[in-house]
Amino acid sequence: MTGAHHLYVHLPFCAHRCGYCDFVTVVGWDHHHGAYVDALLTELELERDLLGGVETVFLGGGTPTVTEPAALARLLAGLPHAGETTIEANPETVTPDLAALLREHGVNRVSLGAQSFQPHLLEMLERRARPEDVRAAVWTLREAGFDNVSLDLIYGIPGQSAADLERDLDEAIALEPEHLSCYELEAKPGTRFTHAHGEELERQADAMEDYFERVVEVLTGAGYRWYETANFCRADDARDLRAHHNLGYWLGRDYLGIGVGAVSTVAGARWRNAPSLPRYLAAVQGGERPQRELEPLDGATQARERILLGLRLDEPLPLAGLGAALDHDALARLTRQGLVAAAHDTLALTRRGRFLGGGVTADLLV
Amino acid sequence: MDQDKIRNFSIIAHIDHGKSTLADRILQLTDTVADRDMKEQLLDSMELERERGITIKAQAVRVLWKGHQLNLIDTPGHVDFTYEVSRSLQACEGALLVVDAAQGIEAQTLANAYLAIENNLEIVPVVNKIDLPQADPDGAAAEVADLIGDDADNVLRISAKTGLGVEAVLDAIVERIPAPDGEAEAPARALIFDSSYDQYRGVVAFVRVVDGRFETRDALRAMAQGTRFEAEELGFLTPVRRPVKTLEAGEVGYVITGLKDVSKLRAGDTLTAEKRPAAEPVPGYKEVKPMVFAGLFPTDSDEYPELRDALERLKLNDGALFYEPETSQALGFGFRCGFLGLLHMEIVRERLEREFDLDLIVTAPTVAYRAQARPGGDWIEVHNPADMPNELEAVEEPFIKSSIIVPKEYVGAVMELCNERRGSFDHMEYLSEERVHLVYELPLGEIVLDFYDQLKSRTRGYASFDYDMAGFRPGHLVRVDVLVAGEPVDALSLIIHREFAYERGKLLVERLRKEIPRQFFDVAIQAAIGARIIARETVKAKRKDVLAKCYGGDISRKRKLLEKQKKGKKRMKQVGGVEVPQEAFLAVLNLDERK
Numbered sequence: 001m002t003g004a005h006h007l008y009v010h011l012p013f014c015a016h017r018c019g020y021c022d023f024v025t026v027v028g029w030d031h032h033h034g035a036y037v038d039a040l041l042t043e044l045e046l047e048r049d050l051l052g053g054v055e056t057v058f059l060g061g062g063t064p065t066v067t068e069p070a071a072l073a074r075l076l077a078g079l080p081h082a083g084e085t086t087i088e089a090n091p092e093t094v095t096p097d098l099a100a101l102l103r104e105h106g107v108n109r110v111s112l113g114a115q116s117f118q119p120h121l122l123e124m125l126e127r128r129a130r131p132e133d134v135r136a137a138v139w140t141l142r143e144a145g146f147d148n149v150s151l152d153l154i155y156g157i158p159g160q161s162a163a164d165l166e167r168d169l170d171e172a173i174a175l176e177p178e179h180l181s182c183y184e185l186e187a188k189p190g191t192r193f194t195h196a197h198g199e200e201l202e203r204q205a206d207a208m209e210d211y212f213e214r215v216v217e218v219l220t221g222a223g224y225r226w227y228e229t230a231n232f233c234r235a236d237d238a239r240d241l242r243a244h245h246n247l248g249y250w251l252g253r254d255y256l257g258i259g260v261g262a263v264s265t266v267a268g269a270r271w272r273n274a275p276s277l278p279r280y281l282a283a284v285q286g287g288e289r290p291q292r293e294l295e296p297l298d299g300a301t302q303a304r305e306r307i308l309l310g311l312r313l314d315e316p317l318p319l320a321g322l323g324a325a326l327d328h329d330a331l332a333r334l335t336r337q338g339l340v341a342a343a344h345d346t347l348a349l350t351r352r353g354r355f356l357g358g359g360v361t362a363d364l365l366v
Numbered sequence: 367m368d369q370d371k372i373r374n375f376s377i378i379a380h381i382d383h384g385k386s387t388l389a390d391r392i393l394q395l396t397d398t399v400a401d402r403d404m405k406e407q408l409l410d411s412m413e414l415e416r417e418r419g420i421t422i423k424a425q426a427v428r429v430l431w432k433g434h435q436l437n438l439i440d441t442p443g444h445v446d447f448t449y450e451v452s453r454s455l456q457a458c459e460g461a462l463l464v465v466d467a468a469q470g471i472e473a474q475t476l477a478n479a480y481l482a483i484e485n486n487l488e489i490v491p492v493v494n495k496i497d498l499p500q501a502d503p504d505g506a507a508a509e510v511a512d513l514i515g516d517d518a519d520n521v522l523r524i525s526a527k528t529g530l531g532v533e534a535v536l537d538a539i540v541e542r543i544p545a546p547d548g549e550a551e552a553p554a555r556a557l558i559f560d561s562s563y564d565q566y567r568g569v570v571a572f573v574r575v576v577d578g579r580f581e582t583r584d585a586l587r588a589m590a591q592g593t594r595f596e597a598e599e600l601g602f603l604t605p606v607r608r609p610v611k612t613l614e615a616g617e618v619g620y621v622i623t624g625l626k627d628v629s630k631l632r633a634g635d636t637l638t639a640e641k642r643p644a645a646e647p648v649p650g651y652k653e654v655k656p657m658v659f660a661g662l663f664p665t666d667s668d669e670y671p672e673l674r675d676a677l678e679r680l681k682l683n684d685g686a687l688f689y690e691p692e693t694s695q696a697l698g699f700g701f702r703c704g705f706l707g708l709l710h711m712e713i714v715r716e717r718l719e720r721e722f723d724l725d726l727i728v729t730a731p732t733v734a735y736r737a738q739a740r741p742g743g744d745w746i747e748v749h750n751p752a753d754m755p756n757e758l759e760a761v762e763e764p765f766i767k768s769s770i771i772v773p774k775e776y777v778g779a780v781m782e783l784c785n786e787r788r789g790s791f792d793h794m795e796y797l798s799e800e801r802v803h804l805v806y807e808l809p810l811g812e813i814v815l816d817f818y819d820q821l822k823s824r825t826r827g828y829a830s831f832d833y834d835m836a837g838f839r840p841g842h843l844v845r846v847d848v849l850v851a852g853e854p855v856d857a858l859s860l861i862i863h864r865e866f867a868y869e870r871g872k873l874l875v876e877r878l879r880k881e882i883p884r885q886f887f888d889v890a891i892q893a894a895i896g897a898r899i900i901a902r903e904t905v906k907a908k909r910k911d912v913l914a915k916c917y918g919g920d921i922s923r924k925r926k927l928l929e930k931q932k933k934g935k936k937r938m939k940q941v942g943g944v945e946v947p948q949e950a951f952l953a954v955l956n957l958d959e960r961k
Contacts, residue, residue, distance in 0.1 A: 358913045
């Protein structure tokens with residue numbers, strides 16, 4: 001295997017920065033979309049040698065779909081062709097024109113940031129979309145011919161009752177998405193949201209156990225496969241509807257990330273582009289690589305990551321080469337406790353173990 | 367010196383009533399210490415003593431006043447050191463009884479005054495701080511006079527701070543306190559009233575020569591313990607050491623022994639010279655035994671060797687400190703330490719933390735119990751609740767006779783507290799119209815946790831408290847164990863009166879439940895007497911513990927999070943397969959103290 005087969009492209013632009021967000025985003029740089037796309041393509045050119053046959057491309061943000069259409073089209077045209085090309089979109093940005101543009105330029109999967117179908121919860125999250133925008137976006141994409149749509153849902157929003165959660169899940173299922181990602185709202189340090197609602201999130205932590213169980217029950221009951229801690233895909237005999245780009249991360253494969261703040265992991269090294277947009281532009285326009293933070297990954301660290309990522313999946317983790325990274329006492333104990341199922345050369349979490357995956361994994365690591 | 371010209375005396379005073387200030391003034395007035403060398407409160411040589419305003423180690427200073435040799439023998443000022451105080455008093459013929467003009471007599475003053483009277487000391491009453499605006503010299507003088515059966519006119523009124531009246535105190539020492547009357551030609555006998563450790567010269571004994579004379583290079587023997595050594599140097603303190611060739615009957619001074627173990631020369635023992643030994647020791651020696659015990663553990667288990675070294679060094683200067691290694695499943699390696707009382711424990715703990723920079727976990731203090739496993743079987747002494755046999759024929763616990771002085775409006779509150787703590791009323795008396803002296807017998811075990819704090823808070827700080835050991839008595843005591851997932855947590859076992867066992871057990875398990883983080887399985891927390899469970903709580907199993915999302919951009923962060931989590935788990939203590947943070951034990955132990 002030579003080179004990374006997975007390419008991530010970061011588009012930082014947003015119409016509004018949501019209070020809970022801690023990604024690299026910028027608001028109000030509307031006149032720089034073209035320049036930024038140029039820079040992305042330059043950086044891609046600089047790193048071309050790191051790429052092998054590209055299998056997946058993922059355009060994440062930010063809100064990639066607020067990028068000015070001509071610039072977005074130019075970017076898509078300049079990216080390598082891949083079997084799966086995903087773009088993240090906010091529902092209110094999905095117009096028939098946008099859908100057509102995406103289709104035309106090889107995008108075959110759209111991940112919609114729906115988050116919720118309850119107006120008061122969307123407002124709490126500072127999302128601009130209304131519930132009807134979410135539904136409309138899905139239909140627009142369907143009409144444009146997209147047969148692989150994913151919805152993001154967030155649970156644990158302050159003020160969200162158990163009944164609200166049931167309604168959100170029902171609404172999402174009714175739209176028949178191929179894929180669903182369900183995240184518990186995290187109080188990320190330093191965000192406005194944590195400042196305003198952190199204490200409330202802590203108070204409701206116990207209730208979140210029920211919510212998580214409910215999410216898994218309802219979605220698996222509706223025929224979705226719980227293939228990763230927070231991800232579900234429709235079971236389909238003809239197609240593997242898992243997010244193949246993300247699967248690359250979870251299987252420990254190399255990936256190249258381009259754009260401001262993007263992370264790459266290639267051949268035992270990880271680096272993160274600096275998060276400042278002006279500096280990124282200045283460096284790349286000058287033909288230089290952007291400033292980067294480098295993190296070498298030694299063998300033991302790579303092994304630990306393989307375990308922590310691999311155990312998020314529903315398929316057993318092959319243990320070849322990972323023995324030294326495992327705490328075998330903990331493994332025996334967790335097996336006795338029915339949280340881990342070990343075969344002679346694989347390891348998997350039991351259903352209950354998956355609900356406790358973070359703590360169980362911490363225990364398993366040396 | 368001719369014994370007629372010698373006066374040996376102590377100062378008896380409550381904390382903060384001015385003992386050290388008066389001592390300083392005496393040193394200045396007699397030109398013993400030049401003003402420029404005057405370090406505030408010279409007698410209290412340890413930093414901790416100065417800060418707490420108490421004197422822990424007795425020492426003796428010689429001053430000259432109008433042709434007389436006055437030896438001021440300092441006494442430890444706290445309840446835990448009653449025996450040491452009594453030995454210091456035994457070395458004197460008189461005592462200054464110093465009372466704060468604003469505060470009047472306190473329980474501790476009373477206890478020490480009684481000790482002085484028992485030792486047939488001439489008491490010179492002094493009311494101090496008469497310069498303070500809130501002073502009531504007449505009231506205080508009347509209380510003191512009443513206590514010692516003297517005329518209020520004989521009570522000296524001074525301000526040690528300003529020096530007012532201090533010369534009269536020196537004159538009164540010469541005039542009122544009798545001279546020693548030892549037999550100068552009898553075989554040499556000296557009472558040891560204190561000892562300390564000099565890292566270069568070994569144990570230094572502080573002595574009062576009773577009869578005969580001691581000479582440098584004499585072969586000496588401590589009569590009770592049988593310790594033999596050579597008097598490497600004799601001398602007295604001014605307060606620096608002044609060597610002399612001989613110490614004679616009536617004199618007070620020090621003996622440098624070269625011994626390496628301070629416990630070989632205990633206060634109360636008698637020194638005699640081998641060349642012409644005395645037939646009988648000075649009466650009154652007894653072996654002081656620690657009555658309060660607690661486990662001391664380093665917070666960081668790597669500090670165990672440092673803790674051991676520190677205890678060894680403290681022990682050099684503190685013959686009453688007892689320690690032996692203890693291993694606790696919950697707290698690791700540490701020491702079970704025995705103390706004379708609560709203050710002694712607090713002092714040792716503070717010195718360990720301050721002078722040796724150690725971070726300590728101290729388990730709930732307990733007392734020495736006597737237990738008999740079978741009828742007619744041997745009695746064993748139990749210093750650690752975890753060592754108390756499960757099946758018991760009989761248990762005895764130490765009792766104290768306590769003396770409590772309070773303004774009369776708090777008598778009811780104090781009686782209520784004493785009754786709650788299984789006290790039995792002995793008697794009470796009015797010291798004045800306002801103040802009452804209550805005497806109760808109480809189990810020491812009821813005192814060690816928080817009795818003193820409770821007493822203070824229920825009397826708004828007005829109560830003063832003192833006690834003396836009153837021997838062992840049978841009690842309805844049981845051992846309560848705390849079990850986590852079926853396994854006892856040794857550090858939390860306690861011995862308690864049967865009547866309080868249920869309530870305390872319930873409290874402990876409730877608190878522990880709050881402190882133990884949820885695990886992957888239900889964890890039972892129980893309190894038990896033997897095999898009988900008396901309280902139970904459950905820490906419900908965690909049902910969710912996941913990192914919500916993990917993509918290419920945050921793998922490093924999530925990995926570090928898990929690595930940190932794992933590291934934290936490694937630091938936890940395993941009890942019954944349950945991970946318990948050390949802080950949980952600490953919280954439970956501390957809460958006990960605060961309750």
